[in-house]
Amino acid sequence: MAGGHLHLDEMSPWSDRLHHLEVIGIVDEAPGVKTFTFRSDRDCWFRYRPGQFVTLELPAEGGPLLRTYTLSSSPSRPFSIAVTVKVQAESVGTRWMFQHLRIGARIRAYGPTGHFTHVAHPGPRYLFVSAGSGITPMMSMLRWMADCAPDSDVAFVTIARRPEDIIFRRELELLDRQMPNLSLAMIVRDNPPGDTWSGHRGRLDAARLAMLVPDMATREVFCCGPDAFMALVGDIVRDAGLDMAHYHQESFGEAPANAPSEQVPPTRTDLGEAITITFEASGVTATCEPGQTVLETARQAGVRIPAACESGLCGTCKIMKRSGRVQMEHNGGILDDEIEEGYILACCSRPNENLHVDA
Known part of the structure; x- marks a missing residue:
């Protein structure tokens, strides 16, 4: 930070709607997936809820691009924030980030905002289900729990195409050893020749999820991933007897019903x-x-x-x-x-x- 070391109580919270951020870290998480870590260009700390998102203003040629990304970082570590993004063929904004963002680069951001957070829906136990890059809000919430409530009862199920595509795999395995009530299940869909993966294989269905989380109907459920995946998970937990007031999903492609x-x-x-x-x-x-x-x-x-x-x-x-x-x-x-x-x-x-x- 420009002013050197400051204690938290000497800094202002990151609470305005428009912010200027500086890139301080770029990490490859999986093929086509990077984590970009930012700090504020002012002496302030980041205040948000785990699972919320920000909108980044990317100064692309032809005019700025505004793209919304979930924060994968935890507010329990308030001096920086991070987004973990996966590049797709149609991902104009994410591809621009991969090609142009470097350490020291500065961009503008709006937020944070969003209601997909366990803080808004507290429960005695949780089920986090994700596919692909849908893991990012789950990781934000799990990191917060690891720091602030390590005894939290969490069943964590994530799906990826191949073992190397599991985002945050090493950290998840570490947290699985550190958090006594974390039940981790990583499932891969493909079975390439020579693969040494010894974990779960195949696709998620009602029988597999019931085997992994037999008490799912008693948990606060959070789901994030492609729309078809979330529809599948929603049907599974509904059929298992979950009161759907305790089911929450994050999607920017589908508007929730009964919006105020x-x-x-x-x-x-x-x-x-x-x-x-x-x-x-x-x-x-x-x-x-x-x-x-x-x-x-x-x-x-x-x-x-x-x-x-x-x-x-x-x-x-x-x-x-x-x-x-x-x-x-x-x-x-x-x-x-x-x-x-x-x-x-x-x-x-x-x-x-x-x-x-x-x-």
Whole structure:
């Protein structure tokens, strides 16, 4: 840190929405998987809940890319944060990180946010089930437990294609020896010639999960991975008798049902007048066309509001509403107390009357 060694109580918490980060570590975790570790460019410590995510602003050619990544690090180690990412053929942002991020590089970040955390759903025992890079939020939660509650009762099941594809394998094996109530099961799907893997093989199904975790119906279950995998796990634990209020999954591709919204009666057509949005920080007033969101109007007016998922999940486009009413149908990217303070998500808010926002 720029100011040298400081104690935690001499530093401010990382609590603003926009942060500047510096890369301090890059580690190869598995083929096509890297962990990027960051510190703040200010003297502050990182405050978040294990399992939450951040949105990174990647300064790519042609304009910044906004990509959301789960924090694989634990808030019990508050001087740095880390994301563990897997590159795919279609992964524009992750591929940019692999090619351009080096030690000392600086990027901007928004967050942290997200509700996929055991802190929000405490229970006497847990089941973490993941496939591939879906292991990252589970690792954040397990690392926190290892540091702060090492006697936690956790059944940890993770699936990978090959043994070398198991992300965090060595650390998981170490934690399995250190945590007395951790039950670890690593399953690989393929069986290549000459492979010496002696652990579980095959695909996850109801019989295998029941064998590995016979008391799954009594656990708080967290699942992360491809949508088809999460649907499978959800069906298995439901059929095993789990109250699905105790089942939680993390996915940026599917909006949760019954998402809360700020409901207001429509007023736009009362007098047939056009609605305007005033972006106070930018000094711009623009007309909002029928059905447009605040984000769409901002883009047409040349006002930049950072946005990543654009479906009300990530919370990156959160802005303060100074006056006016909106109809906001989000998918968990904003908290009720933030709505009460006046915040809205620009991507899923449609004004019902003239609006003033801090953007």
